[in-house]
Amino acid sequence: MTINQNQTILEARRREFGAFLRSRREKLTPASVGLPEGFRRRTPGLRREEVALLAGVGATWYTWLEQGRDVRASTEVLSALADALRLDPAERRHLFTLSDRPSTEMPSRGPEEVPESLRRMLASLTSQPAYVLGRRWDVLAWNSAAVALFGDYGLLQGDARNTVHRVFTDPAHRKLLVDWEIVAANSLAMFRADSARYAGDPDFERLIATLTQASPEFRAWWPKQEVLRPLAGHKRLRHPQGGLMTFEYTALAVIDRPDMKLVVYTPLDEDGTGEKLKTLLGQNAKS
Incomplete structure (x- = not known):
């Protein structure tokens, strides 16, 4: 120019x-x-x-x-x-x-409500596991395919439904993630970037303190100050019933909810993922 x-x-x-x-x-x-x-x-x-x-x-x-x-x-x-x-x-x-200036819009506070239109979209994704994350990466809503792949979020309470907490403290979830160390390190760096707007927020500080106490890896990596922008990529999972599966995952911003994102997992042809997921969905529907 x-x-x-x-x-x-x-x-x-x-x-x-x-x-x-x-x-x-x-x-x-x-x-x-x-x-x-x-x-x-x-x-x-x-x-x-x-x-x-x-x-x-x-x-x-x-x-x-x-x-x-x-x-x-x-x-x-x-x-x-x-x-x-x-x-x-x-x-x-x-x-x-x-004015070409960064916005000073105050971060949101209080309860987070998932729009009904977004819940309907989740339900329509019958062959793609998907969930909605809030500002602190708590899972706010999910579809039946996500339950089949990751377990029932409805059975989890408090911090246990937080994705960062689950990655670093849930042994079963850790076993599910084939490339756990890469996934955990990238998740932590993306979470740090997202949480910058909430520096000093009591809910964030309490979660970070809890993870620092509970996870040696979190305790070692958090002080490194690594940050990443939201990524899309592949994730390999070894499901206890379905076996090895490979998904492409994408995080989509929710336009009228700046601190909310829709995360969608699309099954790839590798490892027969699509057929394995169909089998899981069928088993989950019967149970």
Whole structure:
């Protein structure tokens, strides 16, 4: 990309950023942000000076932002503008994206609810084991194929239903994973990357402390600070009834639940995995 092309893109992004600020300013009323109505207004929404006041920035500087001038807002100022303009999470992310800054959206807290549409999708995957992971990698929902392959998650309580906890502390699950050391090390590195947003969170800290106490491998590897982005790949399992099976696994982000992911295991032709899985599913349906 040439310097001129790059400059054109930057100018277009600044114009879009300014237009987005203006559109959100015009949607608000003084009463909605706790300001007096004052004199009759010729245009809808808040005045630029009012937004600047609410965000704690200079009125001239804010005007330059709306005009798409070459000025850069810090992360702190972007957060202040998002608060002043009463942006919802999607609008806040958009504001930060247009400004080419990482979003400071607060991580979610409280109970996690799996959408019914996602539960229906899980149920429809009759020949692909699949489950939904929450922000702490707890298994929140699963299908019957996952039960046949990994066991009944409904019988597990608390940390036992956490995938990292299961990898490092459940002897039966460890035996199931043919390449346990590789899977465990990669899982730990991906979990660390995902958990960065929750540094200091009591639920995460308690889980990490529990695993540090329970698993020598976790205790040795966690301080290494290894991180990986979410991976797709192959996983070999040695099932006590089905024998050796090979799956391709993929983790898919859930768009409206940023801390939730759908993990799907697709049986490969290797080791007769598809036929073995069918047999397992049939046995599981009869039991």
